[in-house]
Amino acid sequence: MSLLEIKDLHATIHGKEILKGVNLTIRPGEVHAIMGPNGAGKSTLSYVLSGREGYEVTGGSVTFDGKDLFELEANERACEGLFLAFQYPVEIPGITNTTFLKHALNAKRKYHGEAELDGLEFVKLMRSKSKELGMPDDMLKRPVNVGFSGGEKKRNETLQMALLEPKLALLDETDSGLDIDALRVVAEGVNRLRSPERGVLCITHYQRLLDYLVPDFVHVLAEGKIVKSGDKNLALELEKTGYAEFGSAA
Amino acid sequence: MSEVIDPFLRGFGYSPVDLPLAQVEWMTNRRIEAKNAYERLGLPTNRLEDWKFTNLKKLRNVDFSLATKDFSISMAALPKAVPNIDAHRIVFVNGIFDAELSAIGELPNGVKLGSLAEAIEADPDSFENVLNASVDIDASALAALNTAYLADGLYLELDRAVMMEKPIHLVSLTYTGDEAVSFHPRHSIRLGDGAAATILESHVGVSGEMQSFGNAVSEIQLGRDANLGHYILQKEADHSSAYGLTTIKADKGSVYDGFTLNLGGEIIRNETLCDIDGEHADIRINGAYHADVKRHHDTTIRVNHNVPNSKSLAVFKGVLGDQGRGVFQAKTYVERGADGTDGQQLHKALLLSDKAEINAKPELEIYADDVKCAHGSTSGALDQMQLFYLESRGIDEERARALLVQAFLHEAVDHIRHSEICELFHAELEDKLGESA
Numbered sequence: 001m002s003l004l005e006i007k008d009l010h011a012t013i014h015g016k017e018i019l020k021g022v023n024l025t026i027r028p029g030e031v032h033a034i035m036g037p038n039g040a041g042k043s044t045l046s047y048v049l050s051g052r053e054g055y056e057v058t059g060g061s062v063t064f065d066g067k068d069l070f071e072l073e074a075n076e077r078a079c080e081g082l083f084l085a086f087q088y089p090v091e092i093p094g095i096t097n098t099t100f101l102k103h104a105l106n107a108k109r110k111y112h113g114e115a116e117l118d119g120l121e122f123v124k125l126m127r128s129k130s131k132e133l134g135m136p137d138d139m140l141k142r143p144v145n146v147g148f149s150g151g152e153k154k155r156n157e158t159l160q161m162a163l164l165e166p167k168l169a170l171l172d173e174t175d176s177g178l179d180i181d182a183l184r185v186v187a188e189g190v191n192r193l194r195s196p197e198r199g200v201l202c203i204t205h206y207q208r209l210l211d212y213l214v215p216d217f218v219h220v221l222a223e224g225k226i227v228k229s230g231d232k233n234l235a236l237e238l239e240k241t242g243y244a245e246f247g248s249a250a
Numbered sequence: 251m252s253e254v255i256d257p258f259l260r261g262f263g264y265s266p267v268d269l270p271l272a273q274v275e276w277m278t279n280r281r282i283e284a285k286n287a288y289e290r291l292g293l294p295t296n297r298l299e300d301w302k303f304t305n306l307k308k309l310r311n312v313d314f315s316l317a318t319k320d321f322s323i324s325m326a327a328l329p330k331a332v333p334n335i336d337a338h339r340i341v342f343v344n345g346i347f348d349a350e351l352s353a354i355g356e357l358p359n360g361v362k363l364g365s366l367a368e369a370i371e372a373d374p375d376s377f378e379n380v381l382n383a384s385v386d387i388d389a390s391a392l393a394a395l396n397t398a399y400l401a402d403g404l405y406l407e408l409d410r411a412v413m414m415e416k417p418i419h420l421v422s423l424t425y426t427g428d429e430a431v432s433f434h435p436r437h438s439i440r441l442g443d444g445a446a447a448t449i450l451e452s453h454v455g456v457s458g459e460m461q462s463f464g465n466a467v468s469e470i471q472l473g474r475d476a477n478l479g480h481y482i483l484q485k486e487a488d489h490s491s492a493y494g495l496t497t498i499k500a501d502k503g504s505v506y507d508g509f510t511l512n513l514g515g516e517i518i519r520n521e522t523l524c525d526i527d528g529e530h531a532d533i534r535i536n537g538a539y540h541a542d543v544k545r546h547h548d549t550t551i552r553v554n555h556n557v558p559n560s561k562s563l564a565v566f567k568g569v570l571g572d573q574g575r576g577v578f579q580a581k582t583y584v585e586r587g588a589d590g591t592d593g594q595q596l597h598k599a600l601l602l603s604d605k606a607e608i609n610a611k612p613e614l615e616i617y618a619d620d621v622k623c624a625h626g627s628t629s630g631a632l633d634q635m636q637l638f639y640l641e642s643r644g645i646d647e648e649r650a651r652a653l654l655v656q657a658f659l660h661e662a663v664d665h666i667r668h669s670e671i672c673e674l675f676h677a678e679l680e681d682k683l684g685e686s687a
Contacts, residue, residue: 052638078644090639094657103653104643111644143661160643 003028003065003168003199004049010059011048018044020224021060026168029196033210034203035235036221037243042203043087045221046172050084051077065167078104079111081167083160085174089153092144097156100144101126105163129162133189151182158189169193171202175209187212207239222246256293257314258395258432258463259285270367270401274374277400284387284397291391303577303609304519304548309491312461314432316399317344325351328421331454331485333674337419338363344425345433345464346402351421360409360445363418366438367402380438384469384497384525392493396467399434403466406438408445410473417448417479417671424453424490426460437468441476443501448479448668455487455514464492472504474528479668480508483678486515488543495521500560502528507667511675512539512547513682519548519577526553526560533562538662540682541574541606548577551595555583558618559590567662568599569655570606581613582623589620599629600658656683 004026011019018041026032036042048055049062051074062069064082072080092100105125106116117125130140135155145153154174161169169190175183190200190213202213210218210232218234219226220243227246228234266272266281293310294301325343328351340363341351347365357363370377387394404420422435441447453464464486472478486492492515498506510520522535539547553562568576582593599608612625632654640650659679666672 050642052642053634073647074638074641075644075646075650078642084642086639086642090633090635092636092639092654092657094659094661095653100640100643103640103645103649107644107646107649143657164643 001066002026002063004201005063006060007062008060009048009062010057011044012056012058013044013054017058018224019048022221022224022226024219024226026199026201028199030217031194031200031202031213031215032217032219033215033235034201034219034221034226035205035207035238037246038205040221041224042205042221043172046084046170046203049170050074050082075107076111078164079108083164083166083169085154085157085161085169085171087173087176089145089157091146093146095144097140097142097144098123098126101160101163104160108164126163130159132192133159133162134185135159150177151179151185154178154182154186155189158186161193162189165193167197168199168201171200171204173204174202175204175206183209184212207235210235220246256289257309257312258293259289264398269399271370271374274370276378277370277374280382281398281400284394287387288391288394288398291394294391300550300579303579304517304546306517308517309461309463312430312463314461314463315429317346317431317433325423325456329423329454329456332421332423332452333450333483333678335417335419335450335670335674337417337450339419339421340364340404341421341423342403342435343423344431344462345422345435345466358412358414360412361414362405362407364405365402366405366436369405377438380440381436381469384471384499384523385467385495390495392465393467393495396434396436396465396495400436401434403436403438406440406447406449408441408447410442411444412442413446414448417450417668420449420451422451422453422464422466423456424462424464424486425456426462426489427457428460430461432463432465435464435466437466439468439478440471441473441478443473444475445473446477448671449481450671451480451482453482453484453486453492455485455490457487460489462490464490464494466492466494468494468496470496470498470506472498472500472506474501475503476501477505478507479671480506481666481668481671481675482508482510482520483675484510484512484514484518485678486518488514488516490515491517493519493521495523498522498524498533500524500526500528500531500533503530504528505532506534508535509663509666509675510537510549511663511678512537512541513678515545517546517548519550521550522552524551524553524562526555526562527557529557529559531560533560534665536563536565536662536665538566538659539568539576540571540659540679541568541576542571544573546575546577549579550577551580553582553593554585555588555591555593556585558588560588561592562594564595565662565665566597567659568597568608569602569659570599570608571602573603573605575607576609578608578610578612578627580611580625581615582625584614584616584618584621584623586617588618591618591621591623593621593623595625597627600655601629601631602655652683656680659683
């Protein structure tokens with residue numbers, strides 16, 4: 001069975017059609033990359049899948065792990081195992097990272113009828129995960145993403161992913177604004193999560209992340225549709241030729 | 251004299267000879283003078299610029315009784331809502347000192363702490379020039395009213411260089427039985443040069459069936475390099491209204507770290523009037539409020555930088571839900587020649603309902619050239635991107651909203667410099683918001 005099946009997906013924002021019939025199937029264990037020029041609909045796709053308000057699905061269907069994705073609220077999608085790593089992780093002053101992560105993990109556990117973790121159990125689990133990612137403890141005590149550097153924010157996304165153990169990770173331009181070291185750390189974090197049961201959908205403008213996160217499939221999204229698919233070599237090709245042939249600038 | 255139609259003079263008739271300390275001549279004279287001033291000024295109305303956004307109309311038709319010693323309430327124990335901290339505890343029930351509930355404990359040398367009424371009785375002359383030293387009864391009707399009924403409150407005096415280890419816990423309990431009640435506490439706080447103390451003020455409503463109006467005046471005098479932490483927790487009952495005027499006189503190098511957390515009450519106005527009279531004074535008047543149901547929380551601040559090189563900060567954050575209303579009026583005044591002044595004001599409001607209302611009026615009045623002053627005010631709804639971020643991590647919308655509201659206020663509470671009280675205020679916030687979440 002496929003993990004994610006997108007069929008002829010159409011979506012609009014403020015009445016403007018952005019996705020114009022996207023088709024994509026991801027099976028467990030696969031890593032897919034979607035590349036494309038600016039304005040192709042890459043971010044819209046990730047927001048439509050994760051359930052952000054303001055986007056209207058006007059046609060098509062998405063099945064996630066056998067369930068109709070659009071029947072689920074954003075938080076339910078997360079609890080079912082969909083994880084969006086944000087291009088620009090949001091700062092939340094006043095909530096410590098630890099509190100935030102605890103609420104997130106316990107929300108998922110509750111959803112699946114599991115007992116919630118108490119403070120001590122949680123901190124133990126969080127420490128072990130953050131250690132693997134080489135995150136300093138003070139990042140856990142600070143308010144969510146507040147004053148974090150670009151790299152720290154992305155590392156924090158990776159930590160959340162490691163804790164929530166999603167079935168499908170959706171990486172939205174995860175490489176934007178990173179230096180090479182941070183890029184490596186984040187890619188390693190994602191690679192550590194790779195398993196025969198999990199899928200990864202990596203949305204990116206540049207090929208560089210794919211050096212570290214070798215995809216099984218590469219797709220080109222242009223003007224709201226997937227216009228070309230191939231293997232990792234397609235990404236290398238795009239890096240050379242750019243997106244000009246797909247009728248868009250940049 | 252024409253008949254006075256006023257909720258605070260009408261009911262019981264003003265009779266200074268029946269008030270405590272009537273034997274002290276200057277006290278009686280001052281009370282009568284203040285009563286006359288109050289009659290002249292009258293209860294503030296919206297026609298006054300300073301009272302444009304806070305309306306006391308609701309109080310006008312209430313038959314308030316004056317809380318007196320005879321009308322004392324015996325309580326077996328402190329209500330659970332009073333925070334339990336290791337402190338010198340002094341308790342007032344409707345403004346009157348309650349020795350039974352107080353636990354002042356052993357005081358360091360050079361500290362005088364107790365009931366103001368008892369202190370005046372013991373040595374009346376020493377207070378003649380202390381009380382009202384920073385209060386202008388011709389400018390403030392409610393301060394005049396407070397003076398007209400001046401009887402009891404907290405008396406704290408620290409000698410030079412005395413540092414108190416434990417905080418002072420001033421507990422103000424509001425109790426209404428069958429009658430609406432008013433009371434007018436006066437707190438007199440003086441720190442000598444280099445002295446240091448921490449005061450936690452807990453205002454707790456015990457019964458909420460009838461209305462009450464507490465009209466307090468706190469006079470604070472800080473000597474050179476003195477340090478006062480002053481933290482106010484307001485958890486009055488739904489029908490209780492309160493006005494509190496705090497005056498601060500700050501000498502050279504003194505530090506005042508103030509924080510007010512308003513969580514309860516009906517119409518609440520906290521007014522702070524600070525005169526910085528010495529260089530390098532550092533004044534922080536911060537706070538947070540949560541005005542849900544029909545609460546009205548008014549914060550009015552005036553800081554006068556009368557000398558060069560001093561600092562003031564006022565950061566307030568408020569959450570307005572249901573039909574809650576918030577008012578923030580702050581004026582930073584910089585006197586001619588007060589160069590090097592650093593005066594900052596910031597107010598942020600979060601509006602959770604269409605019927606909630608906020609009126610913010612930050613002002614700067616600057617007559618010096620070389621100053622660093624800024625003010626800002628924002629108001630808005632919950633941040634949709636923050637909300638989505640939490641939901642995208644599995645947290646349901648209701649919980650996510652509650653978390654963000656808490657986070658908004660917790661951030662303000664972090665301004666408290668006293669770590670134990672900072673934690674306490676965080677916990678109080680969780681207590682209150684846990685209920686409504």
